[in-house]
Amino acid sequence: MADTVTVEKKGTVARIDTSGVYYRQLNARMRELVADGVRKIELISVCGQRYIGTDLSKPVDIKITGTPGNDLGAFMLGPRITVHGNAQDGCGNTMDDGLIVIHGHAGDIIGLSARGGKIFIRDDVGYRAGIHMKEYGEKKPALVIGGTAQDFLGEYMAGGTLVLLGLNLEEGQHHRANFIGTGMHGGVIYIRGSVADYQLGQEVGVAGLKAEDKKLLGGLVGEYAGYFGADAARILDSDFIKIYPRFLRPYGRLYAH
Amino acid sequence: MKDLSRVANPYNEGKVVDACSIFGMMNTWGQRFSGKDTIAAIANMHDRGNGMGGGFGVYGLYPEYAEYYAFHIMYLSQQAKTQVEAFLNDKFHLLHGEEVPTRPVAAITNPPLVWRYFLEVKPSRGDGQEPDDYVVDRVMEINGIIEDAFVFSSGKDMAVFKGVGFPEEIADYFCLENYEGYLWTAHGRFPTNTVGWWGGAHPFNILDWTVVHNGEISSYGINSRYLEQFGYKCTMQTDTEVVAYAVDLLIRKHKLPVETLANIVAPPLWSAIKRQPPAEQELLRTLRQVYGSLLMNGPFTIIIAHQGEMIGLTDRVRLRPLTVGEKGPMLYLSSEESAIRLVCPDLDRAWIPMGGQPVVGSLKKPLVPREDAVEAY
Numbered sequence: 205m206a207d208t209v210t211v212e213k214k215g216t217v218a219r220i221d222t223s224g225v226y227y228r229q230l231n232a233r234m235r236e237l238v239a240d241g242v243r244k245i246e247l248i249s250v251c252g253q254r255y256i257g258t259d260l261s262k263p264v265d266i267k268i269t270g271t272p273g274n275d276l277g278a279f280m281l282g283p284r285i286t287v288h289g290n291a292q293d294g295c296g297n298t299m300d301d302g303l304i305v306i307h308g309h310a311g312d313i314i315g316l317s318a319r320g321g322k323i324f325i326r327d328d329v330g331y332r333a334g335i336h337m338k339e340y341g342e343k344k345p346a347l348v349i350g351g352t353a354q355d356f357l358g359e360y361m362a363g364g365t366l367v368l369l370g371l372n373l374e375e376g377q378h379h380r381a382n383f384i385g386t387g388m389h390g391g392v393i394y395i396r397g398s399v400a401d402y403q404l405g406q407e408v409g410v411a412g413l414k415a416e417d418k419k420l421l422g423g424l425v426g427e428y429a430g431y432f433g434a435d436a437a438r439i440l441d442s443d444f445i446k447i448y449p450r451f452l453r454p455y456g457r458l459y460a461h
Numbered sequence: 462m463k464d465l466s467r468v469a470n471p472y473n474e475g476k477v478v479d480a481c482s483i484f485g486m487m488n489t490w491g492q493r494f495s496g497k498d499t500i501a502a503i504a505n506m507h508d509r510g511n512g513m514g515g516g517f518g519v520y521g522l523y524p525e526y527a528e529y530y531a532f533h534i535m536y537l538s539q540q541a542k543t544q545v546e547a548f549l550n551d552k553f554h555l556l557h558g559e560e561v562p563t564r565p566v567a568a569i570t571n572p573p574l575v576w577r578y579f580l581e582v583k584p585s586r587g588d589g590q591e592p593d594d595y596v597v598d599r600v601m602e603i604n605g606i607i608e609d610a611f612v613f614s615s616g617k618d619m620a621v622f623k624g625v626g627f628p629e630e631i632a633d634y635f636c637l638e639n640y641e642g643y644l645w646t647a648h649g650r651f652p653t654n655t656v657g658w659w660g661g662a663h664p665f666n667i668l669d670w671t672v673v674h675n676g677e678i679s680s681y682g683i684n685s686r687y688l689e690q691f692g693y694k695c696t697m698q699t700d701t702e703v704v705a706y707a708v709d710l711l712i713r714k715h716k717l718p719v720e721t722l723a724n725i726v727a728p729p730l731w732s733a734i735k736r737q738p739p740a741e742q743e744l745l746r747t748l749r750q751v752y753g754s755l756l757m758n759g760p761f762t763i764i765i766a767h768q769g770e771m772i773g774l775t776d777r778v779r780l781r782p783l784t785v786g787e788k789g790p791m792l793y794l795s796s797e798e799s800a801i802r803l804v805c806p807d808l809d810r811a812w813i814p815m816g817g818q819p820v821v822g823s824l825k826k827p828l829v830p831r832e833d834a835v836e837a838y
Binding site: 251 | 736811
């Protein structure tokens with residue numbers, strides 16, 4: 205089936221016009237190409253194909269033009285995906301390692317349950333970005349959002365780093381998200397721009413940034429600025445707050461007798 | 462022994478990942494266009510459904526009969542047709558009736574007979590009822606009393622086409638590429654709680670209201686009992702039906718604006734109400750007291766349409782997706798942005814609304830002024 209997908213291949217570089225190509229055939233063809241040694245894949249006219257980048261398990265560069273479908277980079281281990289367009293829901297779902305860079309906005313549940321790797325979104329995200337991101341040992345996912353977020357940012361977050369830059373907010377304008385960090389019990393959220401107390405979940409506290417926070421944040425903002433041509437120093441020369449979980453097991457005793 | 466699972470399940474999938482798909486597109490200048498783009502867009506979200514229901518709502522469809530109520534009726538038996546036609550001849554002036562044209566499609570099996578009728582409410586009937594109310598009562602009468610007959614479309618200059626199949630198959634079956642309208646909505650179904658049958662496909666309709674829905678109305682029981690008090694009978698065995706009747710009651714009968722409808726079916730959370738100015742708080746509290754039984758619980762994204770207007774709305778914590786696209790006078794609403802991009806790659810704007818906030822396209826308020834566009838040429 206996958207051999208019906210037309211591929212222009214030069215050495216380790218492949219280019220696929222995905223117009224009308226079903227996602228299963230596309231992903232199967234990409235698996236074959238990577239197994240054959242291809243390390244750079246360009247996908248053009250992408251329009252809703254799901255799960256792109258999953259199951260490749262190699263540090264492949266994937267450049268996408270168009271609108272990739274849901275669960276872009278799901279369970280991804282290693283690839284580096286760049287999208288010139290917007291991403292839909294579930295981008296980076298349970299991602300293990302690799303990189304996703306979106307030159308546009310993204311839908312709901314971005315980075316859900318991610319356990320490693322990095323996601324950079326140039327503009328806004330929808331609901332529940334970073335829901336249940338987690339970390340273990342050296343594996344720490346990072347999600348950086350250049351614009352603002354809708355509700356339940358960092359919901360049930362269990363680990364990793366979430367950065368919300370608010371670069372498109374007007375002077376004095378609050379972020380859109382309510383219920384930030386609801387159920388959060390691990391990881392950290394850094395926010396640039398105003399957030400009122402009522403916008404925060406019950407399980408989180410607010411603090412200033414320490415030297416180690418600034419180091420972590422500075423690295424991620426520098427990377428963001430590199431991908432999207434922003435001025436890192438100017439972004440960092442602003443007030444940030446740090447949102448942290450007040451408890452590791454907020455409801456540990458809720459159903460205990 | 463041959464591993465048959467590789468034949469029946471070649472990708473070795475352990476889980477079916479489905480959801481409904483919804484799509485709507487409207488020319489806010491009222492210019493009509495064919496169903497081609499709507500069909501292509503909903504087909505692009507094929508994998509959200511499972512072939513157990515597809516349907517379309519079209520407005521500006523029957524200009525030659527614009528003043529007549531267009532009934533689309535499905536019959537499961539010939540006897541039902543005889544009974545209904547006698548009923549229609551008795552209760553209405555029946556201008557014209559015909560079978561809805563179809564073509565054989567391999568995937569569409571065992572379809573019901575589908576007919577359409579153009580009807581006038583007789584001015585001489587003498588009950589003093591508004592014609593719209595009279596029509597609602599007659600629709601409820603047919604759907605509730607006559608066996609094997611379902612009126613699934615009853616508005617003027619619009620209609621619903623729906624059935625069991627993927628939406629692109631239903632479009633093929635009803636030859637929808639041959640029709641034109643200025644507003645199209647579409648649905649691909651993945652039935653969760655109720656059966657996949659022809660009447661259970663979306664859109665749901667009463668008069669010229671249609672609703673397509675992704676999600677689940679968990680409050681169906683309380684909503685349907687409330688609506689029954691106003692004469693609406695839920696006969697389609699699916700939760701979405703209550704949305705159509707609620708919209709008819711609130712907007713047509715109670716003359717409430719769309720924003721108020723949103724504040725009733727998807728009201729702000731109490732914590733958000735408390736932060737509003739006093740007058741707004743009082744309004745929101747009053748709406749929750751008066752119309753508490755029409756609060757729609759559970760995850761939903763809906764596209765509501767009626768003559769001249771298309772409305773997108775999600776539940777207040779947005780448990781189902783909705784993306785908006787704008788291009789000149791065109792408004793697009795979709796479960797996924799890619800479906801919009803397929804038919805309009807160069808959108809002026811693509812954005813994602815907040816939960817509970819309605820997105821409205823209206824002939825009265827076109828997205829861009831028509832004069833400006835004319836000057837631009």
